Amino acid sequence: MSTMRTIEDIQDIGRLPRGLVLTIGNFDGLHRGHQAILAAAKKAAAERQAHVAVMTFDPHPLAILRPEKVPGVLTSLPQKLRLFQAAGIDYTIVIRDSLSLLNLSPADFVDDFLMSHLSPSVVVEGPNFTFGYGRSGTVQTLRTLGADRGFSVVEVPFTEVRLGKERRAMTCSSSLIRGMLEEGNVYAAAQLLSRPYRLMGEVVVGRGIGRTLGFPTANVHPAQQMLPGEGVYAGYAVIGATFEEVCFGGLRRPAALSIGRAKTFVTEHPLLLEAHLLEVNVENLYGKWVGLEFMDWIRSQRRFASRTQLIDQIEQDCRDALAVLI
Numbered sequence: 472m473s474t475m476r477t478i479e480d481i482q483d484i485g486r487l488p489r490g491l492v493l494t495i496g497n498f499d500g501l502h503r504g505h506q507a508i509l510a511a512a513k514k515a516a517a518e519r520q521a522h523v524a525v526m527t528f529d530p531h532p533l534a535i536l537r538p539e540k541v542p543g544v545l546t547s548l549p550q551k552l553r554l555f556q557a558a559g560i561d562y563t564i565v566i567r568d569s570l571s572l573l574n575l576s577p578a579d580f581v582d583d584f585l586m587s588h589l590s591p592s593v594v595v596e597g598p599n600f601t602f603g604y605g606r607s608g609t610v611q612t613l614r615t616l617g618a619d620r621g622f623s624v625v626e627v628p629f630t631e632v633r634l635g636k637e638r639r640a641m642t643c644s645s646s647l648i649r650g651m652l653e654e655g656n657v658y659a660a661a662q663l664l665s666r667p668y669r670l671m672g673e674v675v676v677g678r679g680i681g682r683t684l685g686f687p688t689a690n691v692h693p694a695q696q697m698l699p700g701e702g703v704y705a706g707y708a709v710i711g712a713t714f715e716e717v718c719f720g721g722l723r724r725p726a727a728l729s730i731g732r733a734k735t736f737v738t739e740h741p742l743l744l745e746a747h748l749l750e751v752n753v754e755n756l757y758g759k760w761v762g763l764e765f766m767d768w769i770r771s772q773r774r775f776a777s778r779t780q781l782i783d784q785i786e787q788d789c790r791d792a793l794a795v796l797i
Contacts, residue, residue: 475556479565484588487524487562492516493591495526495602497645500545501554502664504597504630504643509558511627512595516561519592524562525555528569543649543697545664547671550718577608581616595625634659655700657765667706667764670696671717672744674756688729688745689756691763698744703769703788704728705795708746709762717762725749727785727792728763731772747785749793767795 478484492515498505509525516523529548531541546554548565555563566572572584580603585591594613602608614624630643641647643663651660652668661667672691694714706728709721729745746763769791775781 475552475560475563477552477563477565479567481566481588484564487564487589488522489590490519490592491522491524491562491589492519492593492595493524493526493585493589494595496596496600497531498525498527498546498551498555499531499542499645500648500664501551501558502630502643502645502648503632506558506665507630508595508597508627509555509560511625512593513559515593515595515625521592522561523559524564524589524591525560526564526566527551528566530567532569532573542646543652544695545645545648545668545697547694547696547714547718549715550669550671553719574604577603577612578616579603580608581613581620585622586620591622593623593625595627597627598629632663634662649697652697652699655702655704655768655771657699657704657706658767660699661766667766668699669709669718670694670698670744670763670765671714672761672763673714674759674761676757687753688747689761691744691746691761693744698730698742699765701731701742701772702729703772704730705766705769705792706746707764707766707796708748709764710756711760711762714760717760721762723764725793725796726763727769727788728765729772747789749789749796769795 478487492512494508494512496505496508512523531544552563572580575583585594594617596610596613598610600610600613602613610624610626617624631640632643633640648660648663651657651663657668670693672693674689675692676690689708704727706726707723708726709717709723711717711721726749727747729747730742732742744763746761769788775784
């Protein structure tokens, strides 16, 4: 794996080699459509013997422009950076305060930022790429501006993935993946991502109810990523001492995962994320970080009339999870 350089200070951007191949986007999820864009950028760079750079944003531009509309996060920045490196990207430029850039006109964005800092030879984007004030610039705008300024534009078509028993073709997008996760359809989300959805969190002290039932669970406080819909899932847990350790890679341990409301006598039912590792003699996980991979849906959440019924159902959930994972 090549070494990627990450640039987080805008003053350092001008030190990058001129004539590189550039792609700009939020790349949340780094799904199959994003992967096609990165592959096209790599191909264009190889043809020109140039470097390839990604420019991304943290946080999402909508968090600045319209906070009430900001979508749930699929991939944290550390995970995204690891995925860029695995894809063979040479440079990743992280724009943290994007308000000034977002308020530039498309022409000013190209002149005052792209050309003055980077002078790319090629810009690679998807069909729905927009830039500049009010998202008024399009791929065609970029192509027109590039023709006068010495860079070309490669437009990468949408990526279609066939999902479900009907093998229905759907255009891969971050919003589609979010919708699949909200529905609990983590299997389809994994097909769109090309990998299972991984949710990171820290293990905190929970209610201890699972332990009294004979099924100790790790109560997980999730990082700033979106949760799949309420339900019980088959999945894997990766245990580590830090957030970074569980972002990518690691030993995957089979687990039954639960997302649901705590049914108590209080008026508000907090949403709980719990993981029961399908192993014996599990170590103390308090204070550790976990990366939870959601492989498939098992069942919806429901209440049980008795403790015995609940224990019977948990036993069945564990069997169902193992059937999926083994």
